[in-house]
Amino acid sequence: MIDLHAHSSASDGTQSPAEVVASAAAAGLDVVALTDHDTTSGWDEAAAAALSTGTALVRGTEISCHSGAVSVHLLSYLHDPAAPGLLAELDRSRGSRLRRARSMVERIGADLPLTWDDVLEQVDGEATVGRPHLADALVAKGLARDRGHAFATVLSTRSPYFVGHSAPDAVEAVRLVRAAGGVPVFAHPRAVLRGRVVADAVVEEMADAGLVGLEAHHRDHDATAVRELEDLAAALGLVVTGSSDYHGAGKENRLGERSTSPAALEAIESLGTLEVVRS
Numbered sequence: 329m330i331d332l333h334a335h336s337s338a339s340d341g342t343q344s345p346a347e348v349v350a351s352a353a354a355a356g357l358d359v360v361a362l363t364d365h366d367t368t369s370g371w372d373e374a375a376a377a378a379l380s381t382g383t384a385l386v387r388g389t390e391i392s393c394h395s396g397a398v399s400v401h402l403l404s405y406l407h408d409p410a411a412p413g414l415l416a417e418l419d420r421s422r423g424s425r426l427r428r429a430r431s432m433v434e435r436i437g438a439d440l441p442l443t444w445d446d447v448l449e450q451v452d453g454e455a456t457v458g459r460p461h462l463a464d465a466l467v468a469k470g471l472a473r474d475r476g477h478a479f480a481t482v483l484s485t486r487s488p489y490f491v492g493h494s495a496p497d498a499v500e501a502v503r504l505v506r507a508a509g510g511v512p513v514f515a516h517p518r519a520v521l522r523g524r525v526v527a528d529a530v531v532e533e534m535a536d537a538g539l540v541g542l543e544a545h546h547r548d549h550d551a552t553a554v555r556e557l558e559d560l561a562a563a564l565g566l567v568v569t570g571s572s573d574y575h576g577a578g579k580e581n582r583l584g585e586r587s588t589s590p591a592a593l594e595a596i597e598s599l600g601t602l603e604v605v606r607s
């Protein structure tokens with residue numbers, strides 16, 4: 329069982345990197361990928377945990393990108409974390425996310441009793457800050473029931489409090505990942521509930537730039553979307569992956585609820601600079 333997309337407290341998951349690996353082992357996973365948003369800061373802790381359990385670790389990052397006005401998430405696997413081009417872009421995104429979170433809190437704070445300190449209480453050290461931390465602060469202040477409720481109301485993209493953040497273009501991000509020796513896979517390409525999704529032509533452009541795979545199997549895709557993505561992957565010569573997008577207690581997604589074939593993982597590993605961490 330191979331699950332190639334999970335988050336820890338290095339971004340917006342609720343468990344530490346070591347706890348994510350322990351949960352993956354407890355769930356019976358053979359392989360788990362740690363893919364925190366715009367950071368690699370959880371890698372070392374997760375790798376140490378993987379060496380003392382039977383679950384192997386794929387080191388990854390979920391990169392925030394845009395294609396025009398559409399938000400795109402690009403998974404990068406097994407890249408050199410010190411490669412300057414990608415590193416600079418991730419640093420820029422994290423900085424922009426922090427400023428964006430502060431301005432959302434300023435807007436919210438004009439109407440509701442929420443302060444930046446409330447948010448900081450929910451952020452683990454240098455973690456990548458996202459709306460889930462604002463959601464946790466709203467819950468802690470009794471202003472929302474849970475993350476889902478906060479996202480449906482105050483934090484929605486349609487809310488007057490919503491502010492976007494800057495992120496690289498998706499095609500450029502594919503090039504940066506390849507230049508860093510990483511393996512780029514388009515995360516949940518048809519997750520229509522999250523907002524607008526890109527046209528097939530954009531996926532084609534990303535494929536021309538070196539995209540390796542499509543995360544077709546994801547709970548945000550219905551059966552039609554899965555079939556269309558499998559067909560698109562076949563037409564473009566891309567690998568198909570499946571994953572949970574686990575966020576601990578922050579979302580209903582359970583480890584191993586979707587999985588990736590051993591052949592797909594083999595293709596990914598053969599193209600990556602880093603090795604899968606196995607005990």
Ligand code: AMP
Binds near residue numbers: 458476479578579
């Ligand atoms: P951001 O990247 O800061 O705009 O926040 C988006 C992140 O919030 C996504 O990566 C998801 O992990 C998380 N998210 C989106 N919708 C929900 C929801 N309804 N419940 C919990 N987490 C969510």
Ligand code: FE
Binds near residue numbers: 365
């Ligand atoms: Fe997330």
Ligand code: FE
Binds near residue numbers: 390401515516
């Ligand atoms: Fe995502």
Ligand code: ZN
Binds near residue numbers: 333
């Ligand atoms: Zn994710």
